[in-house]
Amino acid sequence: MSALISGNSMKDNDKITSDWAFETQAIRAGSIRSGEREHSEAIYLTSSFAYDSAAQAQAVFAGDEEGNVYSRYTNPSIKMFEDRMAALEGGEMACASSSGMAAILGMCMGLLQARDHVICSRSVFGTTFTIFAKYLDKFGVKTTFVDFTDYQQWRNAMRPETKLLFLETPSNPRGEVVDLELMASIAHENDAYLMVDNCFCTPALQQPLKLGADIVVHSATKYIDGQGRCMGGVAVGKAELIEEMHLWQRAAGACLSPFNAWNFYKGLETLSLRMEAHCRNTLALAQWLNEHPAVEVVHYSGLPSHLGHELARRQQKGFGGVLAFEVRGGRQQAWTVLDNVQIMSRTANLGDTRTTITHPATTTHCRLSDEDKARSGITENLVRIAVGLENIEDLKRDLERGLSQL
Numbered sequence: 001m002s003a004l005i006s007g008n009s010m011k012d013n014d015k016i017t018s019d020w021a022f023e024t025q026a027i028r029a030g031s032i033r034s035g036e037r038e039h040s041e042a043i044y045l046t047s048s049f050a051y052d053s054a055a056q057a058q059a060v061f062a063g064d065e066e067g068n069v070y071s072r073y074t075n076p077s078i079k080m081f082e083d084r085m086a087a088l089e090g091g092e093m094a095c096a097s098s099s100g101m102a103a104i105l106g107m108c109m110g111l112l113q114a115r116d117h118v119i120c121s122r123s124v125f126g127t128t129f130t131i132f133a134k135y136l137d138k139f140g141v142k143t144t145f146v147d148f149t150d151y152q153q154w155r156n157a158m159r160p161e162t163k164l165l166f167l168e169t170p171s172n173p174r175g176e177v178v179d180l181e182l183m184a185s186i187a188h189e190n191d192a193y194l195m196v197d198n199c200f201c202t203p204a205l206q207q208p209l210k211l212g213a214d215i216v217v218h219s220a221t222k223y224i225d226g227q228g229r230c231m232g233g234v235a236v237g238k239a240e241l242i243e244e245m246h247l248w249q250r251a252a253g254a255c256l257s258p259f260n261a262w263n264f265y266k267g268l269e270t271l272s273l274r275m276e277a278h279c280r281n282t283l284a285l286a287q288w289l290n291e292h293p294a295v296e297v298v299h300y301s302g303l304p305s306h307l308g309h310e311l312a313r314r315q316q317k318g319f320g321g322v323l324a325f326e327v328r329g330g331r332q333q334a335w336t337v338l339d340n341v342q343i344m345s346r347t348a349n350l351g352d353t354r355t356t357i358t359h360p361a362t363t364t365h366c367r368l369s370d371e372d373k374a375r376s377g378i379t380e381n382l383v384r385i386a387v388g389l390e391n392i393e394d395l396k397r398d399l400e401r402g403l404s405q406l
């Protein structure tokens with residue numbers, strides 16, 4: 001990278017970064033400054049890179065000289081995002097991808113082969129379930145799905161060929177949590193890897209690698225972007241594992257756009273502040289709903305009545321920005337709440353400054369069988385809210401428009 005001057009040289013940067021607190025890393029880790037001396041990080045919107053001579057091109061292509069070749073392989077914007085994420089999750093290396101699903105699939109393609117076995121939580125993002133149940137299955141990787149807070153089910157599902165345990169904590173939409181240290185020990189006793197989807201907490205609230213997980217994956221589309229603009233994903237962990245994903249992705253082409261990478265590393269600069277505010281608003285809304293006569297029960301680990309409360313307190317720095325609640329009644333009553341909001345957006349996305357409201361049974365979880373819905377607690381009277389950063393009193397008034405009609 002002869003034309004680039006790093007903020008400090010990358011090697012120095014690595015050394016300094018490890019002493020920095022989270023907020024400092026989120027703003028400064030991984031920065032690369034070009035010869036133009038820009039203060040805010042540039043966007044490197046380029047597909048390929050040019051060389052001073054034929055000999056230099058040969059050296060870079062052969063890997064004898066450090067440098068970029070083609071943005072499907074590496075790109076400075078993507079590298080800044082990856083290095084910043086690696087610092088924030090406390091991992092050796094990160095690999096960014098075109099979406100959260102591309103990160104999950106890419107990690108699986110890098111690590112797994114035919115006849116390997118996976119154990120996966122039943123309470124994962126719907127498309128994650130599809131990847132394991134349908135597509136990896138098609139290529140001879142079999143998956144057993146378990147109720148994710150039942151540790152005995154994880155142990156019982158273990159086979160000699162089990163290579164990977166996959167889970168998401170807290171779960172969507174009811175906010176159940178699982179003990180990551182215990183799950184890491186269950187995985188490692190059996191020579192398997194533990195991969196954790198950390199999308200709901202982000203490293204600002206939970207750092208699974210520090211609790212023993214081997215790989216963390218993210219949909220950067222959510223809180224990392226933070227404003228609902230760009231699709232992207234990233235995996236973080238030990239270099240030898242992440243390198244496998246990177247090699248696969250270079251070939252498969254699920255690379256992140258440098259423009260999206262730029263949005264993400266700028267988004268990371270405000271991540272802790274935003275997560276604090278999401279947590280504060282969500283707790284206030286959960287407490288208010290918990291007292292509301294039209295509400296039967298609120299599912300949010302920030303409430304002492306929630307089963308996962310103590311564990312979440314221990315394992316997370318905050319309870320997160322997603323809550324669910326059951327209204328008195330059924331689908332009609334839940335829909336009345338959704339149909340009367342004027343501020344909240346009726347959409348299934350999350351991790352945005354804007355609050356979103358959704359009816360899981362008929363949207364995000366509509367493809368589950370009635371039996372699976374019942375098992376996962378996706379009842380007809382359940383409403384999920386991903387709480388944004390609007391004023392909390394406005395949000396309460398917005399819900400009251402529908403709740404007062406029940």
Ligand SMILES: *Cc1c(COP(=O)(O)O)cnc(C)c1O
Nearest residue numbers: 099100101125197199219221232
């Ligand atoms: C959105 C999401 C994904 C998938 O990410 P995409 O960026 O949409 O591909 C995976 N896991 C969780 C928990 C998510 O919320």
